[in-house]
Amino acid sequence: MAGLLLGIETSCDETAAAVVAGGRRILSNIISSQVELHQPFGGVVPELASRKHLENISPIVQEAMKAAGVTWEELDGIAVTRGPGLVGALLVGVTVAKAIAFARRLPLVGVNHLEGHIYSNFLAHPWLEPPFLALVVSGGHTDLLQVLDYGRYRLLGQTRDDAAGEAFDKVARVLGLGYPGGPRIEAVAREGNPEAIAFPRAVVKDAPFAFSFSGVKTAVLNYLNRCRQRGETIAVADVAASFQAAVVEVLVERTLAAAAACGVDRVAVCGGVAANSALRSLFQARSAEAGIEVLYPPPVLCTDNAAMIASVGYYRLQAGHTASLDLNAVASLPLASWG
Ligand code: KG4
Numbered sequence: 001m002a003g004l005l006l007g008i009e010t011s012c013d014e015t016a017a018a019v020v021a022g023g024r025r026i027l028s029n030i031i032s033s034q035v036e037l038h039q040p041f042g043g044v045v046p047e048l049a050s051r052k053h054l055e056n057i058s059p060i061v062q063e064a065m066k067a068a069g070v071t072w073e074e075l076d077g078i079a080v081t082r083g084p085g086l087v088g089a090l091l092v093g094v095t096v097a098k099a100i101a102f103a104r105r106l107p108l109v110g111v112n113h114l115e116g117h118i119y120s121n122f123l124a125h126p127w128l129e130p131p132f133l134a135l136v137v138s139g140g141h142t143d144l145l146q147v148l149d150y151g152r153y154r155l156l157g158q159t160r161d162d163a164a165g166e167a168f169d170k171v172a173r174v175l176g177l178g179y180p181g182g183p184r185i186e187a188v189a190r191e192g193n194p195e196a197i198a199f200p201r202a203v204v205k206d207a208p209f210a211f212s213f214s215g216v217k218t219a220v221l222n223y224l225n226r227c228r229q230r231g232e233t234i235a236v237a238d239v240a241a242s243f244q245a246a247v248v249e250v251l252v253e254r255t256l257a258a259a260a261a262c263g264v265d266r267v268a269v270c271g272g273v274a275a276n277s278a279l280r281s282l283f284q285a286r287s288a289e290a291g292i293e294v295l296y297p298p299p300v301l302c303t304d305n306a307a308m309i310a311s312v313g314y315y316r317l318q319a320g321h322t323a324s325l326d327l328n329a330v331a332s333l334p335l336a337s338w339g
Pocket residue numbers: 012137138139140141164165166168169180181182183186271272273274275276277302303304
């Protein structure tokens with residue numbers, strides 16, 4: 001089989017559709033962001049997200065098919081994100097995927113969104129094969145896991161509280177930088193001193209590869225309150241740079257320690273926070289010393305997209321893991337092995 005899959009992704013605030021060949025070659029990758037819609041509220045409003053997905057999904061799917069130059073008859077399957085995410089948002093994608101699968105008599109594949117993030121590295125680096133270590137750093141997750149094979153994962157550690165991206169978003173909000181926080185903090189931090197304020201680097205007792213980011217977020221809040229009480233002006237760029245340094249250092253150090261402990265010399269970073277340039281440069285500096293190769297997708301494949309969903313779909317379909325038409329969305333779907 002040529003392995004042409006249409007991917008559909010609506011788990012949060014991006015309506016996306018893509019056509020991917022053989023799990024690796026992107027023929028089209030259409031993403032409609034709802035950032036402007038949610039901006040006045042300082043975060044994603046679930047009900048608004050669902051409604052916007054409903055409006056966008058058909059034109060986006062049609063655009064993905066047109067841009068790929070593919071007919072419905074040429075497709076080998078439809079892959080859709082079934083979780084984790086906002087349930088109302090997920091349902092839009094799942095329902096549309098089921099309707100297309102039924103109407104066109106195509107195999108349907110349900111995909112875990114986190115697995116999609118990991119597979120974005122297969123799109124970016126077509127030569128990449130398991131095994132490797134993956135660091136998933138998004139708005140909802142911070143997971144460190146071993147990718148043993150396609151569909152075979154071993155979780156080494158995850159965040160005990162806030163995800164890395166969530167910490168970026170919350171700190172950006174208290175600094176008055178707006179939403180989405182990650183790119184705003186990154187931009188402002190460029191003008192600041194990352195050593196200006198010593199924010200904590202939390203370790204989790206008895207779990208060397210786990211993370212905790214609520215402490216650093218609280219430390220930023222306390223610092224800002226202290227400055228206000230004393231009537232001191234707040235150096236926003238220094239706060240942003242120091243916070244970013246604290247998060248990035250923990251991510252890089254713990255990931256490289258996990259790679260050494262597992263005897264793995266290749267790490268694939270993915271998810272929205274993988275777009276962060278401070279994270280990339282610290283990985284570059286430290287990984288060279290450790291003799292570990294660190295890979296990332298380009299920024300457009302770090303954040304939510306449907307090409308990564310089509311990629312997982314291809315491998316699942318090859319392994320015979322298709323879904324029936326009663327496929328449902330699951331808001332807190334865990335990442336489970338299937339291979
Ligand atoms: O993977 P993603 O698009 O959606 C989820 O699955 O969550 O990740 C979005 C998260 C947000 O928290 C956003 O602030 C963060 O990724 N993010 C960044 C950057 N770009 C996006 N964080 C730090 N630096 C960035 N450049």
